Amino acid sequence: MKKPIQITRRNMLGATAGLIATAALRPATASAQQVASSASTAKPLPSYVSWKNSDSMIIHTPTTIETKRSAIGSSIITPSDRLFIRNNLPAPTAADIGDVNAWKLSIEGVSKPETFSVADLKQMGFETMAAVLQCSGNGRGLFPGNPSGTKWQTGAAGCVMWTGVAVRDVIKALGGVSTGMIYMTGTGGEKLPAGIDPLAVVVERSVPLAAMQDALLAWEMNGEPMPLAHGGPLRLIVPGYSGVNNIKYIKRLAFTKDQTQAAIQKTGYRMSPIGQKGDPTQPAVWTMDAKSWITSPSPDSGPIKAGQVQIKGVALGALEEVAKVDVSLDGGANWQPARLVGPDLGKYAWRQFVLSMNLKAGQYLVSTRVTTKSGVQQVALSTENAAGYLNSSWIYHSVRINVA
Template sequence: MSQNASLDRRGFFKKSGILALMSAVGSEIPFVRNFPGGLVPVAMAAPTMVELNIPGKSLELVVLGDKPVVAETPPHLLDSEVTPNDLMFIRNNGLVPTNINAATWTLTIGSEATPNSPARESESTKRTVTFTIAELKSKFKNYTSNLVIECGGNGRSEFNPPAKGNQWTLGGVGCPSWTGVRLKDVLEYVGLKNDAVYIGYYGSDPHLSGDATKVPISRGVPIKKALQEDALIVWEMNGAPLPIQNGYPLRLVIPGYPASVSGKWLNRIVVRNKVHDGPKMVDDYRNPCTPVEPASDVPNSNMCVIEEMPIKSLITYPASGAKFNFGDKVEIRGNAWSGIGDVKEVFVSIDFGATWIKANLKKPVNKFAWQRFSANLKFPSKGYYELWARAVDKKGVSQPMVIPGWNPKGYLNNATHRIAVKIV
């Protein structure tokens, strides 16, 4: 059961329910009367751990699926400014390609017909160009940036009624240091025409069925996003070649949007004169355009492509379940980020959101890097506590304290992060 999952137990928080709650967590709960109805205590919501030996990855990743490989990072392992290669989450849609030769790998950029559009479109680029990785490195200025990418379904396990798909808790996110060239520079070198409105990518990952005529995923972004200076075509992660599970030898990194637009094993970019319509563009990574009733059927006409990701934060220290001695000061640390690239402030609470303490917030290393926050906490008595973190972006938009609007795909959950600690 997920940490913010809803309860459907009437009377749970009546007097008898309060006693049962304290019994369940094995401790007094000093601020129990502030506990919001409809939430499960974090201590009762530990995820099931599954191990899978993935070459180059830590055994501490939590595996959500093995075909395709999907694995997330426990929050306490993300307690750093830069996410290490072995702890970076994995979200594959097809099979991992084999027999890769980075020396002969090519990337083709142009506007000719795509596998999904057999009829030739009107030309949206002035030419079609094919680059080797060595040519990308030599023709264009190289950049290194810390950039957050996050799966659009991160937090899906907390929705009720449940949404189909990989049941991410909160670990489908990371902020490595990426090295590559600006997508903007390469597109401008190829030459865009006035009718260019979208890009789409293709990779070399085989379809799960093994059918060579099928494409597992081909998504994209509007031209205005592709031309932002933070969008990169990369070949290195943290100063080393990309891990195979994270797109070796070449991938896109387009921060601020769902990680599904940051195509892996990149070999082709098409410039479109309409919204890209590749696989997982038409039916996936879409959210209701207007609020809907939970468990309702949402017509396609009310489903809009997800663009900017919401404001979010993650407590990375202490780990949920930690114990501390009464009287000790306890440091809380974590990361905060947003789809618009800036976080204004972060607040933390020890009394179920009744009061909030402003945390110290570091400036980002660069735009779209996550920002580290910290605060020192003192507890009024022994017992069970939950530490909550809530970030606010530069537009004044805050994380909600409850699960945001239900949607059938379980996307964009940015509810306040909660962990449990005991003071003994």
């Protein structure tokens, strides 16, 4: 059993000490990127996502595909063909789905339970929202303790424009949530493998009822019908909550007294101490935390020339607006405010930031730290956990840059 690594405040104060302490905490980004790069070269895009931009992606497995750090773009919204893929079960085919407008969603745990088609939902309301979609395990590969699971770096995240109907509008039309319900439980419509207890494999997640307020039933992503690989015809978007809670191919939305007994909720996606199995007494992986990282310069985009350099990145407040982002070039000893760039797409979106610096030749350890509107600051260290979820540590996300 590995122990979470402790770092003292004192380590972080001196530039040199901070740099050394930080460097010791994680594998060099360069070698991590080499792994990623060889993974990309080794495997072609699987056919269900053949429309992705292959040069932008790191293919870990056919169902775990991340965006290269430098390929996320600088337009806030992540292009659909560069957005990461993480499916717990194989995506249905177009033949499995048939007419997308005929896809059915049953709604339970409300005064008047009802089943709606996507066509029905499209006439019940209309909302568009930008929100970060981030795999619960994004940044797992940056934890020093080598937790099991896909070694995501920064690219299992994107900022997406979602269009659909607000869950609250649909529920209002059904007379409201039944008394005593405290969870919103969504069930995915993936075909389940035969001969296995459905509860062991179904993608069914419960989130606190309050998450309903800003949730969407979305049929469109970035201006196009929701791709099957991303959960079309209909996906539950729970902004501020990590990827797994945003149920793809949603076929049932239930307001419930208890969390689902599905393994993916009961024992999966739990913040389990290292060396322990998941169980329902441990915190569920629900909301994301404030987090930031640089996208350029990036170890995967070649050598950096001395002179004026635009240090760019993205920062999410997770549940509230980004107020500011600070950047350090010396592993956290000294910080300078970055400039936020481009329109503010709302509290669930991320912001872009830039710090323009004249860099001399040398080695820099670049760290970024976001502060939200209410003053929440990105944590220095995330608690490492058995499955490596919710890594939002600015230390673990620091990047070594060589300027020549």
